[in-house]
Amino acid sequence: MNSKLKALTFSIVLQAQSLNYGEGIANISELKKLTRSDGNMYTFASRQCLRFDIVRLAAELFGWNLQVVDKSKGTVQFRDDVTIEDSEEMDLFGYMKTNKKETENKGGSLTREATVRLSNAISLEPYRSDMDFLNNKGMADRIGEHPNLANVEQHLSFYTYTVxxxxxxxxxxxxxxxxxxxKAQRVIQLLEVIKILNRNIRGRQENLGPLFVIGGMYEVANPFFLGRINLKSNQTGYEINTDAIKSVVNSKFLGKEIKQNTYVGFVDGIFNNKQEFVELMNDKVVSVDEFFENLIKGVKEYYEVQ
Known part of the structure; x- marks a missing residue:
């Protein structure tokens, strides 16, 4: 194995609408939101939400085994007789299995940390209290009844998350x-899923495929670009702010610039400042598809498989 480049990380920018709802109040469906000190609220899709759709799509496309849970101990969790050999999900995203005997396993549970870490997908544009008023008038009219009413928060935005x-x-x-x-097959399948990820929510299918992605293979499993992706907008369109990204790629780890192992993937026609990244990264600005092909090539080289 190539012992040096042993980890990969990348941050994605996507565009989607209203990805993750919370509990809500009365007949109002509320989006999950965060408040920052700038006074703005930003919506987010939780890492659990992203994991759910990754696993769902991987099961549909690659037959990942999802029949690995039960409720034999009073709570829904992975079965005792299932191991990472049986479950791609347990291998990549970790697990916890509670144990009834508190004296065993230092606290009564068997755990394994995730080898794949996901951040929340945070909106890059503030939420401005947009609402959608809904009713079921069409169905109510069929039987001469008054319709039921609902208010649903809506937010169309660019989002970013890191893997x-x-x-x-x-x-x-x-x-x-x-x-x-x-090992290689599981990681490659995960990358293929992330490249075409989608989410089914409230009668919609949202495309979570990357419009912009930056990252690569490194000597340490560190989310270098998490929290470094910012959006600029004006009358001509949108741009990815290069200031924080420039600081990261020009920084060094173990004496080597992060830039050496970093690539940038773009979907053309979305962001107006692709040329800035070409000047910053030279020949390492590619299409999104080429970006993931580079990662897949690196995974095969690490595990020494064809």
Whole structure:
């Protein structure tokens, strides 16, 4: 194995609408939101929400095994007889299995940390209290009844989230270690899913595929670009702010510039300042598809598979 470049991380920008709702109040469906000191509210899709759709789509496309949970101990969790050998989800996203005997396993649970880390998907544009008024008048009219009313918060925005994968920990759990071909296959399938990720919500299917992505393979599993993605907008359109990104790619780790292993992927026609990234990254600005092909190539090289 290539022991140096053992991890990959990338931050994605996507565009979508109203991705994740909370509990709500009365007949108002509220989006999940955060408040910053600038006085603005920003909507977000939780990492659990992203994980749900990654696993759902991976099961549809690649047959990931989801029949791995039960409620035999009073709470829904992964089954005791299932290991990472049986479950791609447990391998990549970790697990916790509670144990009834408090004296066992230091607190009564078996755990394994996730090898794939997801951040929340945070909106890059503030929420401005847009609402959608809904009713079921069409159905109510059929039986001469008054319609039911609802108010639903709406937010169309660019969002950003970050994925970090420690390749050295994939396929390993206690006395289990999977074949390198299986390790590589699982990571590659994950990357293929993220490239075309979508979310089914309230009768809509939102496209969560990347419009912009930056990252690569590195010597450490660190989310270098998390919190460094900002949006600029004016009458001519949108731009990805390069100031914070420039500071990251020009910084050094173990004596090497982060830029050496970093690529940028663009979908053309969305952001107006692609040329700024070309000047910053030279020949490392590619299409989104080429960006993921580079990652897949690196994964195969790390695990020494074809």
């Amino acid at each position: 970090t994968i420690d390749l050295s920990k994939v396929g390993k759990d206690k006395d289990i270690e999977l074949d390198n071909k299986i």
